[in-house]
Amino acid sequence: xxxxxxxxxxxxxxxxxxxxFVVNIGLMIASVxxxxxARRWLxxxxxxxxxTNWYTAAWREFQLGDVLWVTxxxxxxxxxLALLVGVPAAYTLARRNFVGKRLLMLLFLLPLMVPPITYxxxxxxxxxxxxxxxxxxxxxxxNLIPAAPFVILVMTPFIEQIDxxxxxxxxxxxxxxxxxxxxxxxxxxxPGILAASLLVLVRTIALFELTFLTAGSDSQTLVVAxxxxxxxxxxxxxxxxxxxxxxxMAVTLVWLLIALRFVNPTQLVSRVKEHPQGAx
Amino acid sequence: MLxxxxxxxxxxxxxxxxxxxxxxxxxxxxFFTSDHLWPTIWTTLKLALPATIVNVGVALPIAYxxxxxxxxxxxxxxxxxxxxxxxxxxxxEGMLTYFGPKGWLAQFLQYFHFYDGSIRxxxxxxxxxxxxxxxxxxxAFLLILSYITGIDPVLARAASTLGADPFAQxxxxxxxxxxPGLAMCFCxxxxxxxxxxxxxxxxxxxxxxxxVISIAAYEAAFEQYDYSLASAIAMIMGFVQLLIVAAVLGxxxxxxxxxxxxxxx
Amino acid sequence: MKHDFSELRLDRVTRxxxxxxxxxxxxxxxxxITIRRGEFVALLGPxxxxxxxxxxxIAGLLPLSGGTIQLDELRIDxxxxxxxxxxxxxxxxxxxxxxxxxxxxxxxxxxxxVPGSQIASRVKHALKLVQLTGQEHKLPGQxxxxxxxxxxxxxxxxxxxxxxxxxxxxxxxxAKLRIETRAEIRRIHRELGRATIYVTHDQDEALSLxxxxxxxxxxxxxxxxxxxxxxxxxxxxHVANFMGYRNVVELDIVREEGTxxxxxxxxxxLVGTRKQMGPGTRAVVAxxxxxxxxxxxxxxxxxxxxxxxxxxxxxxxxLVDVITSSGTRLHVRATSSPALGDEVRVHVSPERxxxxxxx
Ligand SMILES: Nc1ncnc2c1ncn2[C@@H]1O[C@H](COP(=O)(O)OP(=O)(O)OP(=O)(O)O)[C@@H](O)[C@H]1O
Ligand SMILES: [Mg+2]
Numbered sequence: 003x004x005x006x007x008x009x010x011x012x013x014x015x016x017x018x019x020x021x022x023f024v025v026n027i028g029l030m031i032a033s034v035x036x037x038x039x040a041r042r043w044l045x046x047x048x049x050x051x052x053x054t055n056w057y058t059a060a061w062r063e064f065q066l067g068d069v070l071w072v073t074x075x076x077x078x079x080x081x082x083l084a085l086l087v088g089v090p091a092a093y094t095l096a097r098r099n100f101v102g103k104r105l106l107m108l109l110f111l112l113p114l115m116v117p118p119i120t121y122x123x124x125x126x127x128x129x130x131x132x133x134x135x136x137x138x139x140x141x142x143x144x145n146l147i148p149a150a151p152f153v154i155l156v157m158t159p160f161i162e163q164i165d166x167x168x169x170x171x172x173x174x175x176x177x178x179x180x181x182x183x184x185x186x187x188x189x190x191x192x193p194g195i196l197a198a199s200l201l202v203l204v205r206t207i208a209l210f211e212l213t214f215l216t217a218g219s220d221s222q223t224l225v226v227a228x229x230x231x232x233x234x235x236x237x238x239x240x241x242x243x244x245x246x247x248x249x250x251m252a253v254t255l256v257w258l259l260i261a262l263r264f265v266n267p268t269q270l271v272s273r274v275k276e277h278p279q280g281a282x
Numbered sequence: 283m284l285x286x287x288x289x290x291x292x293x294x295x296x297x298x299x300x301x302x303x304x305x306x307x308x309x310x311x312x313f314f315t316s317d318h319l320w321p322t323i324w325t326t327l328k329l330a331l332p333a334t335i336v337n338v339g340v341a342l343p344i345a346y347x348x349x350x351x352x353x354x355x356x357x358x359x360x361x362x363x364x365x366x367x368x369x370x371x372x373x374x375e376g377m378l379t380y381f382g383p384k385g386w387l388a389q390f391l392q393y394f395h396f397y398d399g400s401i402r403x404x405x406x407x408x409x410x411x412x413x414x415x416x417x418x419x420x421x422a423f424l425l426i427l428s429y430i431t432g433i434d435p436v437l438a439r440a441a442s443t444l445g446a447d448p449f450a451q452x453x454x455x456x457x458x459x460x461x462p463g464l465a466m467c468f469c470x471x472x473x474x475x476x477x478x479x480x481x482x483x484x485x486x487x488x489x490x491x492x493x494v495i496s497i498a499a500y501e502a503a504f505e506q507y508d509y510s511l512a513s514a515i516a517m518i519m520g521f522v523q524l525l526i527v528a529a530v531l532g533x534x535x536x537x538x539x540x541x542x543x544x545x546x547x
Numbered sequence: 548m549k550h551d552f553s554e555l556r557l558d559r560v561t562r563x564x565x566x567x568x569x570x571x572x573x574x575x576x577x578x579x580i581t582i583r584r585g586e587f588v589a590l591l592g593p594x595x596x597x598x599x600x601x602x603x604x605i606a607g608l609l610p611l612s613g614g615t616i617q618l619d620e621l622r623i624d625x626x627x628x629x630x631x632x633x634x635x636x637x638x639x640x641x642x643x644x645x646x647x648x649x650x651x652x653x654x655x656x657x658x659x660x661v662p663g664s665q666i667a668s669r670v671k672h673a674l675k676l677v678q679l680t681g682q683e684h685k686l687p688g689q690x691x692x693x694x695x696x697x698x699x700x701x702x703x704x705x706x707x708x709x710x711x712x713x714x715x716x717x718x719x720x721x722a723k724l725r726i727e728t729r730a731e732i733r734r735i736h737r738e739l740g741r742a743t744i745y746v747t748h749d750q751d752e753a754l755s756l757x758x759x760x761x762x763x764x765x766x767x768x769x770x771x772x773x774x775x776x777x778x779x780x781x782x783x784x785h786v787a788n789f790m791g792y793r794n795v796v797e798l799d800i801v802r803e804e805g806t807x808x809x810x811x812x813x814x815x816x817l818v819g820t821r822k823q824m825g826p827g828t829r830a831v832v833a834x835x836x837x838x839x840x841x842x843x844x845x846x847x848x849x850x851x852x853x854x855x856x857x858x859x860x861x862x863x864x865x866l867v868d869v870i871t872s873s874g875t876r877l878h879v880r881a882t883s884s885p886a887l888g889d890e891v892r893v894h895v896s897p898e899r900x901x902x903x904x905x906x
Binding site: 013026037047109124207209229243 | 288289290291293294295297340343344347358360361362363364365367368369370371372373374375376377378379380381385386387389416419448469470473474476477479480483484496499500503504509512513515516517519520523527
């Protein structure tokens, strides 16, 4: 049996670890923010002066206007297409029983289990062959691969919650499948669809590898542009890179905060957990 | 949709067996005989395994502490979500600024004389490891938390009326019921860490100690334009991963699997 | 941890929760009762009245907001549950799903550090007691509801706790199994000779099992008495309502002599028995349908004239609703079935007309 004394030390240790983690991340973000406003900052606690010039510099140097526009195009296209594919697929998987359903389920899960690089490289190769690589369509297609299964995973529990009798009732009153989908299911699934699209959105903004492997110079998203900026750090002032990092962070955080209003944080890490167990 | 995933995969597999010169196994032979290719497996494992063990090992007790619903539980989970969405690239940039030799951390440590030598936490093994912990820990934490909150707390209460103190409740009730979930979490966290790429380039020493396997694959594809070799490396990467995942999931077979509530039904 | 005791004393045990709008409400207020060794006490009351709260407070699963709990001389309300050593049977059993029946039952003994050889024999004995011998290697998921229930009981009693707490253990069983298991719980209680506190919202269960019943409403104890007393002499109108006194009529008091009260209304004059004192010139009478009979009373006293409004056949007898000329509806259990619309007389003995103050 453990004494209360040990118990308290243990609790303190855990809280200490958590605080250390959170404080360091907070400071990390803060130092990026400070640097992005710094006139000159070399080995002192705080910079010598402040300026917002780096933001305008970054905007010009990295063509952030274009990059942001590409990012928006890609992200919204991915969200839209992933929903278009994912919602009906999730509905079919949740409602119908057919041979090979489990296998199909497992195949859908694979892109979430296998890291992006592993299939990103063959994927990029194929895209080069059909000359889609480097175009915005290639980037969208590549990002769809993990996004669509993710929609399926998020939507399945929402669909399972809906009483099948409701659908039968709609059919009795003469609605065909398409109209039933539009008039009955879509309104009922609205919260789920909202959750799925916000989560896909946040994940697609942050997903680096696939875009990196398939993007060309005029189809870069923000993450990839940031990567190149950091990679070529010697060439440009670190402040301007940090300014860009702040822009990127602002973009993700805005969406993240919106997402957190509607969804439980645990959904962000996907619900992969329940399904493989059921599928085995 | 499935085709979109399956076709490149099959294509990559086929491509890896059809090198521009040599017989069908030439790529794999190159990989395992070349001194700058096959050690990347160990390099990657040396980063991915400790990172995963730290992440899961630390996340477990913290998630266990947080299992009780309270006003701060939601706040803490929210705060911990943020690093997930920052993404690896931003974390790398932040670490370069903050953990760098002139960053706040180094200044702080030297100011208080906790450590007086020169502090190098970037552009080496430790930089990559720390970045893997920063991006992987929240993920492990959230996943384990969702498993733990799925376990009916009445079971622990029942155990306590039978004389189990909090530690025994954890050991006899939570741990066995969590085991399959932990295995799953370990796999997912490992897969994430194993495919480390941006932080290994930006924060590590991509020519030496953090030349991970994904860097090797990338170089083959986009610097030497040898897509065939790159596909082979990608396949090997997937295979090593599956091996570890299969081993962990195989272990899981020893544990109880089934409902985690104590009621009937 | 003690294995024997002579008295468990609860003194003004109170538990408050933060309610709607942030203000605290008492889910259990000032429960005071002394339970002796060997006694079977039932906590009875409608859903949400604080029964589970009371049980959890005794088990140590909820900290008290006020009051004390003593086991003989030992104050236990500050001990964590694992130090109190009471056995508890949970409403949904809470069996450990990853352990076999045997390991479930042995869990408490293992936690106490009982040596292995002793564990085996005590588990075997417990299995015999709940008639589950032969099932010990199954997982809880492979058992029927009734069997799971008995495992839960065995797990609680094998540690030979001074006190067994049961929270609606029969609520998930079907009617037949419920009656069977009820008898078994009583038998096990007798064999162990220790105290049991049993939570239920089913009055039949409480009446058939308990030596004493605690009737609760909104966290407040209404009556603590033997089953017979609670059934026949409810302390107040709430208890009467809960115990099946379905006829409640408000009347004027005409005369009052000791506990004997004469009352009158527009179309009835009744003599009743005072159960609870109260102010005012009006009072409420409560009568059980079973205790109202069709026909005239002796010398025509306590007789009410009414018209038959509804007859429900109920097997052995019928449930007859009658309405008096001023519109008061009375429920009567009758062995004969009068025709709808007939004018009938019903009567009830003065001892069975219970008089309470107007709520
Ligand atoms: N954790 C809690 N927080 C706030 N209020 C609670 C909590 N637990 C119980 N309550 C409230 O306390 C009151 C009594 O609850 P309790 O569970 O004791 O009822 P009960 O008599 O066991 O009912 P039932 O027969 O339905 O199980 C209820 O109004 C309930 O809403
Ligand atoms: Mg209850």
